Amino acid sequence: MTTPDDGPSLVLHARPDDLEAAADLEFVAAHLAEFRRARVDVSATAALVVGDPDRCSELMAAGLPTIYLHPAGAAPGDPGTADVSATIVSWQVPSWLTQSCSRERQFARSEIRVANVAPPRRVRSAGGDGPAVQLTGGCPDLEQIVAALRSALSDGGPAAGPIPVLTDLAAADWARLASRLGEFAFARVDVADWPRALRRADLLVAGPTLLATTFAQSANLALRLLPAVGIRQSRVRKALGVLAGGADDRTDLIMTPDVWPVDTGRAGALGGATQLARQIRQLCLAPV
Secondary structure, eight states, X not given: OOOOTTSOEEEEXXXXXXXHHHHHHHHHHTTOTTOEEOSSGGGXXXXXXXXXXXXXXHHHHTXXXXXXEXXXXXXXXXXXXXXXXOSEEEEEOOHHHHHTTTSOOOOOTTOEEEOOBOOSSOOOOOOOSOEEXXXXXXXXXXXXXXXXXXXXXXXXXXXXXXXXXXXXXXXXXXHHHHHTTTTSOEEEOOGGXXXXXXXXXXXXXXXXXXXXXXXXXHHTOEEEXXXXXXXXXXXXXXXXXXXXXXXXXOSSOEEOXXXXXXXXXXXXXXXXXXXXXXXXXXXXXXXX
C-alpha cells in the first residue's frame, strides 16, 4: 500500500499475536494499493479490524467508519462475537463450512459473509521437498501434537532439507515442541514467505484452520490435519470431515486437492479478500 501522503488512508489492525488475523489483514491490504496506512487514527478515512473487538470499539467511538472481520472459523454465539460495534460486521464463511455442516448459521441481516480470505497471488506447488508444517492456535496438549506431527511427518516421506514451519507459538513453546521431535530438522518461516515455502512442498501438515485450507487450495497441496485446538478449529475439522466423505472421526485425515470447491476467481471460493476490499472502497465513498 504505497500512495501519496495526501491520499486516502486506512487504519489496518489485527489482533496481536494472532497469525491468522495478521495474515487475513495483509491479504486484504494487498488489494488496496490506492490507500496508505494511517499513522494516527484521526487522519484515517476508514478502518479494517480483524479479530480484535476492543480495538474496533475504540475506532467506532472516535467516529471512524470501521469494517470488522471476525476471527476465521468463528460463528454467532462463540465467545467474544456478540455485540461487536462496527459499521459493517463480516464473517469468513466459505460455502463448504456451512453446507458441510448441513445447516446455515444464524447471521444478522446487517452482517456480510465472505469466502476464504486468500493470498493475492496463487503459488502452485511443484513438489519435491517433502512436507511443510503450519501450527497455529496454541498447543494445549503437547503430547498429542508431538505424536500427531511425528506420525504425519514420518508418513510424508523424507524431506529435502529443514522442514519449513509457520507457527504463532512463542519461541520457547516452539523450542520445547521441536525438541521432542529431534529426528526432524525445522526452519521457522514468516507468513510473508510462506507461499514461497509451499512452492516445493509435497504435503501441508496443519491444524484444521481456514488459513491452512486457504494455503492448501491456493498451492494445490494435500492437507493432512492435526488435532483441533479450540471451538473454531473443531468446527472447521467437522466440516472438513464431511467434505472428505464423512470421515469425521479419523485422526489421520488427508484433504486431497480434488475435494475443494472450484474457485471461480475474484469472489469465488478464495475471493474473500476481494470482497472485503470492495466493501472498504464503498465505505470510503459513502460512510454509513
